Amino acid sequence: MKHRLVNALPALVLVLALLGAWELYADSGATSSSILPAPHTIAQSLWSNAGLLSHNLAVTAEEVVLGLALALALGFALGVLIHLSPPLRRACYPLTVGSQAVPIAVIAPLLVFLLGFGLLPKLIVIVLICFFPVVVTTVDGLAAVDPDQLKLLRTLDASRLQAFRFAELPAALPAAISGARIAVTVGVIGAYIAESQTATSGAYAGLGHEINADLSSLQTSRAYAAAVVLFAFAIACFYTLSLVERRLAPWANQSRGDLR
Amino acid sequence: MPIELQSRAHLTPGRRPPEQRTPPQRTAGATRANDGIGLSDVSRAYRDRHGASVQALAGISLHADHGELLAVVGPSGCGKTTLLELICGLQTPDAGALECSPAALMPQRDLLLPWLSALDNAALALRIAGSPRAASRAQAAELFAELGLGGFEAAHPHELSGGMRQRVAFLRTLLSGKPVLCLDEPFGALDAITRAEMQAWLGRALAREPRTVVLVTHDVEEAIVLADRVAVLSPRPGRLRAEIEIDLPRPRSRTDAAVVALRERALSALGLGAAAGQEMMTGMDSGTAAGMGSAP
Numbered sequence: 001m002k003h004r005l006v007n008a009l010p011a012l013v014l015v016l017a018l019l020g021a022w023e024l025y026a027d028s029g030a031t032s033s034s035i036l037p038a039p040h041t042i043a044q045s046l047w048s049n050a051g052l053l054s055h056n057l058a059v060t061a062e063e064v065v066l067g068l069a070l071a072l073a074l075g076f077a078l079g080v081l082i083h084l085s086p087p088l089r090r091a092c093y094p095l096t097v098g099s100q101a102v103p104i105a106v107i108a109p110l111l112v113f114l115l116g117f118g119l120l121p122k123l124i125v126i127v128l129i130c131f132f133p134v135v136v137t138t139v140d141g142l143a144a145v146d147p148d149q150l151k152l153l154r155t156l157d158a159s160r161l162q163a164f165r166f167a168e169l170p171a172a173l174p175a176a177i178s179g180a181r182i183a184v185t186v187g188v189i190g191a192y193i194a195e196s197q198t199a200t201s202g203a204y205a206g207l208g209h210e211i212n213a214d215l216s217s218l219q220t221s222r223a224y225a226a227a228v229v230l231f232a233f234a235i236a237c238f239y240t241l242s243l244v245e246r247r248l249a250p251w252a253n254q255s256r257g258d259l260r
Numbered sequence: 261m262p263i264e265l266q267s268r269a270h271l272t273p274g275r276r277p278p279e280q281r282t283p284p285q286r287t288a289g290a291t292r293a294n295d296g297i298g299l300s301d302v303s304r305a306y307r308d309r310h311g312a313s314v315q316a317l318a319g320i321s322l323h324a325d326h327g328e329l330l331a332v333v334g335p336s337g338c339g340k341t342t343l344l345e346l347i348c349g350l351q352t353p354d355a356g357a358l359e360c361s362p363a364a365l366m367p368q369r370d371l372l373l374p375w376l377s378a379l380d381n382a383a384l385a386l387r388i389a390g391s392p393r394a395a396s397r398a399q400a401a402e403l404f405a406e407l408g409l410g411g412f413e414a415a416h417p418h419e420l421s422g423g424m425r426q427r428v429a430f431l432r433t434l435l436s437g438k439p440v441l442c443l444d445e446p447f448g449a450l451d452a453i454t455r456a457e458m459q460a461w462l463g464r465a466l467a468r469e470p471r472t473v474v475l476v477t478h479d480v481e482e483a484i485v486l487a488d489r490v491a492v493l494s495p496r497p498g499r500l501r502a503e504i505e506i507d508l509p510r511p512r513s514r515t516d517a518a519v520v521a522l523r524e525r526a527l528s529a530l531g532l533g534a535a536a537g538q539e540m541m542t543g544m545d546s547g548t549a550a551g552m553g554s555a556p
Contacts (some may be wrong), residue, residue, distance in 0.1 A: 024495050117280060146371065147369050148369065148371055149373070150366060151365075151367075152367055153364065153367040153388070154350065155349075155350065155363075155364055155436075156350045156364065156384065156385045156388050156432075156436055157385075157388060157389070158388045162388050166373065166384065166387075167373065170373070170375040171375075230330070249375070250416075251375050251416065251418065255443040
């Protein structure tokens with residue numbers, strides 16, 4: 001535990017230094033507080049709006065977690081299919097890459113029109129943004145299996161499926177989880193975009209929606225407070241996935257540094 | 261698949277019938293009779309990265325009988341790995357006849373799966389054959405205890421030393437249940453002390469679990485200490501230069517006069533010994549080699 005704290009120290013020092021600089025700049029009067037509120041104002045707003053923000057966080061977290069789970073399942077499945085079938089690879093890869101270039105603003109109204117004001121259109125936007133890194137890392141992970149390893153399994157009379165089950169699948173797991181770590185950070189942005197682009201019927205519309213509403217009503221410090229919550233949520237998701245990787249793929253930690 | 265005894269007999273005239281030549285300490289066991297390999301006049305070429313055809317083996321005739329340990333020595337690039345892949349069925353010969361019982365390969369690199377424990381790695385072939393995990397582990401655990409790996413069952417490959425990893429890789433090959441084991445320079449990457457330990461360990465393991473073994477090695481001494489017969493190959497394309505019978509009692513010491521004499525003989529066949537050139541390209545007469553081996 002003590003070791004962990006020592007590891008976290010540099011990040012803490014950096015955050016404090018950045019906050020200090022920000023505080024000095026904001027207090028100097030160089031900008032208006034409706035454009036860049038000082039950190040202490042944001043902290044106050046965070047405290048006094050804790051209830052509102054936590055309700056909105058719950059909405060956004062649900063979108064991100066469900067969206068990421070869907071993106072992982074779809075991305076991993078597509079990665080495996082692409083790996084196993086060269087024709088499928090040629091068929092799917094260009095479309096997969098192209099899916100990253102789809103301007104969400106173009107299809108969001110369509111999704112709302114087709115699927116209503118609920119969770120579903122937001123999930124689709126998040127999945128669209130998240131599944132690409134999972135597909136790419138999964139395909140790369142599967143292809144990175146040692147060919148000698150596969151040859152060895154062949155001398156042990158392993159079927160194609162068994163070679164996949166014993167060698168390729170576990171070899172690709174850390175790569176797929178790395179993809180998921182990238183996906184979760186862009187997924188949080190995805191949730192913001194989804195909430196900005198699609199209308200919502202519920203009492204709380206999520207942090208992204210809250211940020212936009214606050215900015216347009218000049219409640220800048222509350223918008224910043226919501227952004228801070230989103231920021232912390234993204235970091236928490238990233239490190240949760242690192243923990244998951246350590247549980248699911250402990251062998252992957254041997255050769256890598258401690259960037260987690 | 262039984263080997264062609266007839267064709268082999270005429271290929272290697274003057275040899276004793278195989279059932280008499282099998283040394284008594286490594287008969288029977290889990291394998292059937294005729295669990296050997298036979299290659300007659302086998303050639304194999306492969307394409308290199310630039311698409312050029314490279315002749316790896318040219319007209320090789322070799323055989324190993326049930327329970328026999330055949331060592332294959334030769335310079336780098338003499339097609340030893342191609343030879344093993346042919347025996348294991350990973351390649352097919354371009355010319356010649358190949359009759360081999362099912363063979364399992366122990367590659368130069370251990371290729372243990374990092375996500376499996378040592379025990380699960382050793383039991384891999386059993387799992388692949390459809391045996392449930394618990395039963396496979398139990399069967400592997402028995403061998404672990406018997407062959408001095410007890411206590412390392414749960415260790416993962418990255419926690420094991422090079423020698424231990426090779427032991428686990430050997431057990432994985434052994435547990436494939438195939439009558440022929442092809443060992444591709446199993447101890448090549450180990451330091452000299454560990455290698456000597458491993459050679460002794462392999463000797464004990466095979467005494468307990470007899471198999472037909474084809475051992476490919478750079479190390480002439482290793483070949484003489486472990487094998488029943490040593491085949492010396494020429495540089496690429498690999499041809500058989502000499503075959504040396506090792507009719508010495510086990511365990512053998514590398515400082516034994518007979519071992520040293522046979523080593524000199526093998527080295528000269530490779531063109532490396534003090535007597536280099538004398539016996540080049542002449543198939544070693546097995547009677548002479550055996551007589552020399554039993555001399556004090």
